Amino acid sequence: MKRLPPLPALHTFWVTAQCCNFTRAAEQLHITQGAVSRQIAGLERHLGYGLFVRQARGLSLTEEGREWALRVQQVFGVIGEAVEQIGSRREVLQLKASTCVMRWLLPRVLQWQRERPDVPVELTTTVAYTVDFRREPFDAAVIYAPIGEQSEQARHLFDEQLTPVCAPALLDNLHTPADLQHQVLLHPTRDQRDWALWLKAAGTRLSSLSQGHHFETLDLAMTVAAQGSGVAIGDRALIGEDLKAGRLVMPFELRVPTGMGYFLVYPPQTVPSAGLLALMDWLTSQAQM
Template structure:
């Protein structure tokens, strides 16, 4: 009987200390920033495991989707109390380091293949307007479904992409990508960590969110 009660006690203790995996959703466009940090988090905090689901969608519907939190891309001025600000989107041209020698002014982009992270040219048009530059090759480049695809092609030296400077820090450090111009143009959009309204985040989720926010605010991010 003593052995039976001892086994029951051990089982109850194991259940009480079992770690629940946090379910996190994020758009593919933020993967270049988020994934290295989640890998670092798992090394430092194996007691708070995270399972990541990626999607091409920019938002989350917690009424239909069973996630503990999500990283969304949304207008800066429209966020609820459940949102934790990561960073604002600021666009700048991005290319392989090998192309830097031919990019001294924005007008030099006329000689390059422009890579668009969406099916339209709005990102490039916004940046070129801020740079007071007109190009005749704006609509002649390649269009991609996601920012990640455009950045991957840019890193191969096949053209110059336009993207959020905050998302490519790891690529810049590794020398895969470079930014030929200093101009960063805000779009009015940003990235946020959100959790279901009307709920209180668990201790593990609260710690993960605080850590990701601190990573986003770090000068080296």
């Protein structure tokens, strides 16, 4: 079988055949007129016959040239369709995360999509803190778990550190932890354990600890706190965006670690794709900022 002609030369021929002018073809291809002429001449030598008739006022296609122009147009049309179709089948990463981490995660996923539209992410939220990759078809998940008990598939994001948060309007009424006695406490859990842990570290006891409002998720407690309806106990790492925007403030410096943390994990016995590795590296670096 005769050796196939080089693809660059065929592309140059295709462009030249559409305008029948070496100068205009060179402008479209961003090469010199001489380079166009040499590629066409080389293609003709390879094929063993002429493709153009050189005339004083320009070029015209030979009979063989007209047949080649039709065939080459079809070939590059197929290549163009492949570029469009295959390029559109991008890897869509399925990411799961609990609602409590969404205040930190969602702005970063949106930023990732702006910076890396070639690696789209579909984010699923849940009240569950864990993931079971045997039953849940996710590529990765952000979980809430004890520090130091994670597998090698886990990337540490940040540790949980509890601290009270409130709307700026309440800040003038909170000078010491004892002032919390006169505020409505917002609980992200039914058992008040987060508030109890922080107050113990602060050396403060409140008779109003069991009162206030209870919420199913940390996110709901933070939202109500930002509206000025009370003081919530929150995780410092998860409220960074609210602090920057001025929706929430920290009345006290004390932050109490709980021994829990947030981790980015992927299924065991799997090799992460290049897109997933890039996303994991990027989120891990974001968590260190």
